[in-house]
Amino acid sequence: MRRTLLGLAAAAAILHAVPAAAQTARPDQARFRELYRELVETNTTLSSGSCTQAAQQIAARLKAAGYADSRITLFSVPDHPKEGGIVAVLPGSSASAKPILLLAHIDVVEAKRADWTRDPFKLVEENGYLYARGTSDDKAMAAIWADDMVRFKESGYRPKRTIKMALTCGEETTYAFNGAQWLAQNRPDLVAAEFALNEGGGGDTDGHGKLLVQQMQVGEKAVQNFRVETRNPGGHSSQPVPDNAIYELAADLGRLAAYDFPLEMSDTTRTFFARTGATRADAIGKAMVALAANPQDKAAEAIVNTDKAYHSMLRTTCVATLLEGGHANNALPQRAAANINCRIFPGHRIEEIQAKLAEVMADPKATLTAVPPVRPTAKSPPLDAKVMGPATTLAAKYFPGVPVIPSMSTGATDGIFLEAIGIPVYGVPGPWGDPDGNGVHGLNERIEVRSLMVGRDYLTDLVKAYADKV
Template sequence: MRAISAALLAAAAAITATGAQAQTRQLRPDQQRYRALLKEMVETNTTVTTGSCTDLATKIAGHLKSAGFADSDITRFAVPEHPKDGGIVVVLPGSSKTLKPMLLLGHLDVVEAKRADWTRDPFAFIEEGGYFYGRGVADMKAMDAIWVDAFMRMKEEGYRPKRTIKLALTCGEETTWAFNGAQWLAANRPELIAAEFALNEGGGGDTDGKGKLIAQQLQVGEKAVQNYRLETTNPGGHSSVPVPDNAIYELAQALTRIQAHEFPVELNDTTRAYFTQTGTSRKDEVGAAMLAIVRNPGDKAAEAILNTDRGFHSMLRTTCVATLLEGGHANNALPQRAAANVNCRIFPGHGVEETQAKLVAVIGDPKVTVTLVPPVRPLAKTPPMDPKIIDPMTTLSARYFPGVPVVPAMATGATDGIFLQAIGIPTYGVPGSWYDPDGNGAHGLNERIEARGVYVGRDYLFDLIKAYAG
């Protein structure tokens, strides 16, 4: 039986390898090189526990030097306390003395992935059924590889842009307590990444889950993320003589009040544009509700319809949710302490202290303390809907994705763009590669991205960079 199983596995592997080779042969030479670069990136572990962004940054620097970049064009950075969390900044100088630089931003780190939970090895780059599989292919190594590949191609072509183009690939975006390279650059080397604007993750195409591209999103703004610790304490005692004052019960009541609380509906320029354009294109109840909420944010009937979609629900307000729980110290003792982490995604324009005060008011119990959990991120700022930025994206999109609308959207999560916004660099998530409605397994199991979408997105973004750079 073991011999038969081994033979079957070997045969399956041979079929998969043959299929991958056939797919590779159909690619243009430049696409084959890009695919090899993406494979290397995915197969370089960059998780915060066992991986190293520094190793991947070293490999990237080697590719850029081979393409013709000088050492003076490349800046490697890391701090002694976090030697594995290094990053890289690269500059392609422009000819204009008046145009300000543009910046391409990406993070090299990925979320943890356990081999036992995955169908495939998360750190093996696998192409199967028209998809690339592996940790980071969707978030966001496919885009990282597009940025690096674009720099290599431009250098090898002898392309000299009018506008200086900068590339910053950093570590720490996926883990709030880790060293964050984008934050460090903004605080310690702002001149290195100074730019008129930046292009980042957060945009991209939406499909209907059946292969049809229905929209291209342009991310304009994002929520701020902040964690809060809720804690209750009590003298405790023997569990055989319980008392009404119980740390676990008090914490549970506080969490129940947060669960029941809805932050009010809010709109800004980005979300108004999103709901207006998306609502106009939809001919259903949801589309009508989108238009109604734009006309009147207090329309409870429209809000109720939109709240049935968790993405729309989050886009309309600040959200706070319990994510971690701890409490008690023995099976036969009354709890002396209970605590929970509440993760908030804060609508632009509201501060972390303001949200903290709101949580205290919602809980309404002085026995429950609410404290900020470091790090405290900058206040979320929404970049302007600047035609100089928006128009090239929509013009190129019409060529690459005819009939597909480009819709501005606010990210309900958070990216490293928040650190650039804080130092005056408007940051936008670009259209390009597309994603399925289920999120493609990003941060979860069996992460994937459609190969065709990556190749088309790569060509689109290469032309977009040149459109901005001149």
């Protein structure tokens, strides 16, 4: 997971404001901190952790709040007993209103103690930040959703819509068991909803305490790896020939490097470029606005393409990421291969991109295959006013003067599996991060305490706004 960063410096005039009430510790915040601490300090890495344990701990809290066993589903599969998850249901009062789904993943990226300044699985607060693996990605959201479900039940809150929560494992590791995918394919009834709220959105700061923008992720690219391989009988290196597997692969990759997929825009990205560009006074900002108005404006495209994040938002991208070749220092190579990592613009099938790669490399002797797992075709959810409206209205309360802008992720989340079965997924605003990425997927991951607490209040009100309006 991560969202696309905006041109932050250009929007520095937008001030971050936090309601006074959010700055004062409350009893419910102390309880939340304990739930959050327990979740963060439960190791859920693939190598040595257990998502199943974390899910069971959340289940215990839900049962203590009054949920019947029939409203809680703990799931795993025999081959992956430690990669389980949980689905919980708070029934709504309306028989006709479709549910909403709160989705988050509870697995985290690996973290080596020797590399970290602090124990990555011990929550530490320093200088206004909370440090540990998963403090941001994605246990902040998972803890907020679980805390909401507990508080809603304890308070007797009865929403019009049924509220479902799915906390799953496997999002951070491509080849692991993926709980969201399993639910979509095996228990779609458990997660069926009109729409889902997920990671991928959130706020960006200038790194000095000013919140610049809140994003609503509306769509994401599909991730797919391909393997291109060249083969040759080889021979003794003392007698080289032009037909060389490594040279052939290099030529294929050279043609790929020179190719740029054509520009595309969705309703989301067109709105993103128009609104984000309007916040900037530089040449890129003006070009973004011009390109949103006329995607055929090649001069504007050339300027926007100088920003690698914006370039990626405008098209499918495919890039070589791994190489292998040869078998001995003194032998002509019999085989050479490369991994090509593609981030596919919504709406394009895997087979379509594979055919385009073959066309671009123009090498009938090479083999090109899709590397499992093969993910579903990415689908963009609608830029729906009933989703964007409440998020924008509440942002005016919690983040005065900060715009909420729809964006498309160039990365990936588990939302793609729900989109495949017809559930639109939105990465919601709320907690914010700094320009350096807050150590997500890297060393010394952190989240600002204000970000966590204010974001929690915002998301709680947002869930209620969606759940009470049919």
